[in-house]
Amino acid sequence: MPDVTKTDVSRLGLGAQISVLFAIGGLLVSILLGGATLLLTRGQLLDTRGSAAAAMAVSNATRLSNQLTPESSIEDLPTVVDSLTRIEGSQRIIRVGDDWLVAPELDRADLPAPLVERLGDRRPGQMLATVRGQPRFVVGIPLTAFDADYYTISDLSDVEQTLDDLRYVLLGTGAIAVTLAALLGSWASRRMLRPLRRVREAAEAIAGGRLDTRLGVQADPDLDRLSDSFNEMARALESRIQRDARFASDVSHELRSPLTTLMAGVGVLESRKEELSPRSMIALDLLVADLERFNRLVNDLLEISGFDAGVAAVDLTEVDIARFLEVTATNADVVDLRMPDDARGVLLQADKRRLARVMSNLLDNAGRYGGGASAIILEMDNTLRIIVEDDGAGIPAAERSAVFERFFRGSAGGRRTGDGGTGLGLNLVVEDLRLHGGRVWVEDRPDGRPGARFVLELPLPEVDA
Amino acid sequence: MKPVPSTRKTETPSMGQHSPMSRRILTVEDDERIRTAVRLALEEEGWEVEEAASGEEALEAFSRMPSDVVLIDIMLPGMDGFEVCRSIRRLGDVPIIMVTARSDSHDVVAGLEAGADDYLRKPFDPKELSARIRALLRRIRPDESRPIHIQIDGLEVLPDAGVVRYAGEEVHLTRTEFRLLVDLAIHPDRVISREDLLERVWGYDYFGDARLVDVHVRRLRMKIEPDAANPRFVVTVRGMGYKFQT
Numbered sequence: 001m002p003d004v005t006k007t008d009v010s011r012l013g014l015g016a017q018i019s020v021l022f023a024i025g026g027l028l029v030s031i032l033l034g035g036a037t038l039l040l041t042r043g044q045l046l047d048t049r050g051s052a053a054a055a056m057a058v059s060n061a062t063r064l065s066n067q068l069t070p071e072s073s074i075e076d077l078p079t080v081v082d083s084l085t086r087i088e089g090s091q092r093i094i095r096v097g098d099d100w101l102v103a104p105e106l107d108r109a110d111l112p113a114p115l116v117e118r119l120g121d122r123r124p125g126q127m128l129a130t131v132r133g134q135p136r137f138v139v140g141i142p143l144t145a146f147d148a149d150y151y152t153i154s155d156l157s158d159v160e161q162t163l164d165d166l167r168y169v170l171l172g173t174g175a176i177a178v179t180l181a182a183l184l185g186s187w188a189s190r191r192m193l194r195p196l197r198r199v200r201e202a203a204e205a206i207a208g209g210r211l212d213t214r215l216g217v218q219a220d221p222d223l224d225r226l227s228d229s230f231n232e233m234a235r236a237l238e239s240r241i242q243r244d245a246r247f248a249s250d251v252s253h254e255l256r257s258p259l260t261t262l263m264a265g266v267g268v269l270e271s272r273k274e275e276l277s278p279r280s281m282i283a284l285d286l287l288v289a290d291l292e293r294f295n296r297l298v299n300d301l302l303e304i305s306g307f308d309a310g311v312a313a314v315d316l317t318e319v320d321i322a323r324f325l326e327v328t329a330t331n332a333d334v335v336d337l338r339m340p341d342d343a344r345g346v347l348l349q350a351d352k353r354r355l356a357r358v359m360s361n362l363l364d365n366a367g368r369y370g371g372g373a374s375a376i377i378l379e380m381d382n383t384l385r386i387i388v389e390d391d392g393a394g395i396p397a398a399e400r401s402a403v404f405e406r407f408f409r410g411s412a413g414g415r416r417t418g419d420g421g422t423g424l425g426l427n428l429v430v431e432d433l434r435l436h437g438g439r440v441w442v443e444d445r446p447d448g449r450p451g452a453r454f455v456l457e458l459p460l461p462e463v464d465a
Numbered sequence: 466m467k468p469v470p471s472t473r474k475t476e477t478p479s480m481g482q483h484s485p486m487s488r489r490i491l492t493v494e495d496d497e498r499i500r501t502a503v504r505l506a507l508e509e510e511g512w513e514v515e516e517a518a519s520g521e522e523a524l525e526a527f528s529r530m531p532s533d534v535v536l537i538d539i540m541l542p543g544m545d546g547f548e549v550c551r552s553i554r555r556l557g558d559v560p561i562i563m564v565t566a567r568s569d570s571h572d573v574v575a576g577l578e579a580g581a582d583d584y585l586r587k588p589f590d591p592k593e594l595s596a597r598i599r600a601l602l603r604r605i606r607p608d609e610s611r612p613i614h615i616q617i618d619g620l621e622v623l624p625d626a627g628v629v630r631y632a633g634e635e636v637h638l639t640r641t642e643f644r645l646l647v648d649l650a651i652h653p654d655r656v657i658s659r660e661d662l663l664e665r666v667w668g669y670d671y672f673g674d675a676r677l678v679d680v681h682v683r684r685l686r687m688k689i690e691p692d693a694a695n696p697r698f699v700v701t702v703r704g705m706g707y708k709f710q711t
Contacts, residue, residue, distance in 0.1 A: 264502035
């Protein structure tokens, strides 16, 4: 069957893909907004600090130039400088002639060269610079009347601190935004996929045998078309299955009627066997044996077609499993029946006719290829297992799943001919068990002796004591 | 492999061809070849056979001379097997066996609801058919026919006389319904499993179809219970079977 889905596009489900896309979108928006906020805030803060520092520097420089006289030397400066307005975190460097008055923690080499150069041309300037590993705002003002410059270096680490805090806040809100976006994405995808889920549920219902399942009218026109096509498909499927089932039923009738005549006619001949010649007697024996086999084949084929058309139904009744196995073992002359003590009285919800056929097919199979069943064993824990063992040659590991196929011929090629089997028995076992929610497999005998061991596993009903 | 669903319970030895108690069987079957072959096979088992090719013919033959057992094919042209079954049931309590060629269980239940006592699937072994007829004609076993007289809450069962009365009025039961009731009533307040009833009344083994019992219990309740939905006499014991409640 052609597979129309592409599995290599993405291993993620549609819902997960949408969630991831939403999360990526959230992340991008967060980065963009956060980056812009950070940049703008930083510019704003530095501008404010810069103009404040510049204004202060201008005022201090003016006051300095007012208090200086042409005779002033560097020795006079400290007293003048002390009278100037100070800003927290701001330090100064003053040049008078070739002398420098430098704040204690600083050195004149800390001044950025471009600014010093600019002041060399007797022009004021300001700039951001990294001084001793810290971001600083440096303002330089030449004192025009003298051969002197006034510099202030303002510490900006508090601005950086603020920006750092802001970064954390932005990172946090970004993470929250991404999470919310992912959640929104998953909610949106679930909402979007809800109609698809309904389609899936309807498809599963049909697969499970409720053939009359249909989808309702959808609000969205695209989905409505999908729903229409789906319903059309379901209708076609239903009518086809019903046609198949009707055909199987008709075939059943058409085949069984002549078989009835044959069986009744052969029955008459059999009861008058002594009137027949030896040759006719042999012919009658052949007829009887193959009529029996033909009858079984027709029945098995009709059962199989019932399974294939999906019309096989179970008539569930309560089956006392211990008694069922006792009767089965007695009828099949199997002496070795083992079951746990607590098996007595366990009631299984099962189709007794089908369960009886399963056992009959397994015992029949053991009789045909394994020299007869040697033991029937019942085991119970979480599940219920019925085991049929024989003392035959066993089944090679390579054929252990193939034996359940229809018309399987084992390695002992062509052994089907003349063995009287229909070649469908074990396949019916599989189908009957599937109908009960169980399964069947074949394995080695645990005691190491040769022989096949067929294990039937059935779900055990909840015990309501 | 044994034929599924049911295996015959071997009991009474086969009736000889010259059995003194030769009983008449009316077979209703439209397919001439089947009809003839089944007649030959049943005659071989010692029964006297009358044939009918349609429902109308069968009703005419039966009203002319009632047979001991009726064998009806469900798929008949014109009046179908269910209708024939209902009509004959109105004429008497003769045992009726339905024959179906279909594998679905719908026909079986519908046939039993229409009044059939038992059913067979085509193709059937004529010996199996013979055994079924014998089981339906079987008399109540001697050990069960000890003189007992059950009388509770207006219900009277007289196994020996073959009479059941409710509120003083005689209730008409088929042979099978009567045997089912007696089988339950002679063991008052004891639960009898479907399988045991199937064996005692119909002669089936453990693998017989328990729906026979269920449908007959339902029919019985319609006739003897004051309220069939809440039975007073024949009660269901879930997972175990039925019991006659005193």
